[in-house]
Amino acid sequence: MNAIDIIARKRDGFTLTAGEIDFFIQGYTSGAIPDYQAAAWCMAVFLRGMNSEEVTELTLSIARSGQMLDLSDVAPLVADKHSTGGVGDKVTLALGPVVAACGQPVGKMSGRGLGFSGGTIDKLESIPGWSPRLSISDFKRQLANIGLVVAGQTSDLAPADGKLYALRDVTATVPSLPLIASSVMSKKLASGANVILLDVKVGEGAFMRTLPDAEALARIMVTIGAQAGRRVVARVSDMSQPLGHAVGNALEVKEAIATLKGQGPSDFTRLIVEDAGLLLHLCGCIPAAVDSDAIAQRAIADGSALEKFRQFVQAQGGNPAVVDDPEGVLPHAPVVHTLTSPQGGWLAAVNARTFGEVTVQLGGGRMKKEDAIDPSVGVVLRAKIGDRVESGQPLCDIHARSEADARAAAERLLAAYLWSAAPVEPPALIKQTIYPEALNV
Ligand code: URA
Secondary structure (H helix, E strand, O other): OOOHHHHHHEEEEEEOOHHHHHHHHHHHHOOOOHHHHHHHHHHHHHHHOOOHHHHHHHHHHHHHOEEEEEEOOOOOOOOEEEEEOOOOOHHHHHHHHHHOOOOOOEEEEOOOOOOOOOHHHHHHHOOOOOOOOHHHHHHHHHHHOOOOEEEEEOOOHHHHHEEEEEEEEHOOOOOOOHHHHHHHHHHHHHHHOEEEEEEEEEEOOOOOOOOHHHHHHHHHHHHHHHHHOOOOEEEEOOOOOOOOOOOOHHHHHHHHHHHHOOOHHHHHHHHHHHHHHHHHOOOOOOOOOOHHHHHHHHHHHHHHHHHHHHHHHHOOOOOOOHHHOHHOOOOOOOOOEEEEOOEEEEEEEEHHHHHHHHHHHHHHOOOOOOOOOOOOOOEEEEOOOOEEEEEOOOEEEEEEHHHHHHHHHHHHHHHHHEEEEOOOOOOOOEEEEEEHHHHHO
């Protein structure tokens, strides 16, 4: 068996055996297979796809590339939530503290920005001092002590995903069902949570642009989770426009903190409360008769979720003053330019993908693996689909490193908007919830 033959077999449309997949993944993890062969293999998978057995084998192989955490000595049940990637998707930052504040431990591995979509680890790293690098004993200790931990891929946990993820980001191989499903589920299986809520994004700002594609991704991930003995439920949610108002690393942290103070955008707050309620219900920590959304809402209203976020930031080395003074602690872009509407009307489209791409172009994402990102840049929306805007009214604020960057961003962003002469209904936020029972797994 060798790497070239395995790449060629996938290139030519053959089904790979479990042995071939494992040979490739473990070889890439150890460094025996170099980046350029892994990039060619990812492109072959991207173009040829994989059947469900191959996706399951790939997931298990990536999960096995490091240790598989058993958290039963820390808590009887550990919850996790993972998004397939979107624009302005800062859900983990607010949902984790809400669920943990309700008494349900949350332990998860997150990723960095991928293509036009942001990454939880990049966002949290905009808090001075905060680190995703945790040993397994640190991970377990923090989970036991404060009930909330977010780690990055390490050499201990799913290291193959860490390498493949960074490689896919810069080789145009992100929006592939088998590569996304195996990336997400390998992390989930390795980090040991028993109850997992998947947020499968759909629309222009997601890797799955159509509902059938998003449903197919949701179904395969729920199936893999169930086969591995985990309780996995997937929600398909809207990503036609950015979630909330902020897009960009530090800007999103600021918005997540505002949300935990009860001052967040309505769509983002609703998704947090509904997802937290569902996760708490799935974990069985809320009796069926009780309204689980109300319990999640209470954790925001009484300040306990905000307090949990403070503990979490501090536990991972971050400056906890970010909670009281996000403006003072988080980095700022030197230029803020307001884009105004060239016409009046109801907003009919606010293309999320353009906002993600513009944020990468402003320096908030990577074009090459080794690129450093600028946490301060991004865009803050002032109007969303369904809003009435008048000519000259602000559409969004562009946070940039220079006037020239801001002008280039404004030009591109203008093309993200469509106006209608008649009122427009905002898109439904949650499209569907997929339970394993409905898939007979
Ligand atoms: N999130 C992941 O962890 N991996 C992907 O490929 C996409 C989203």
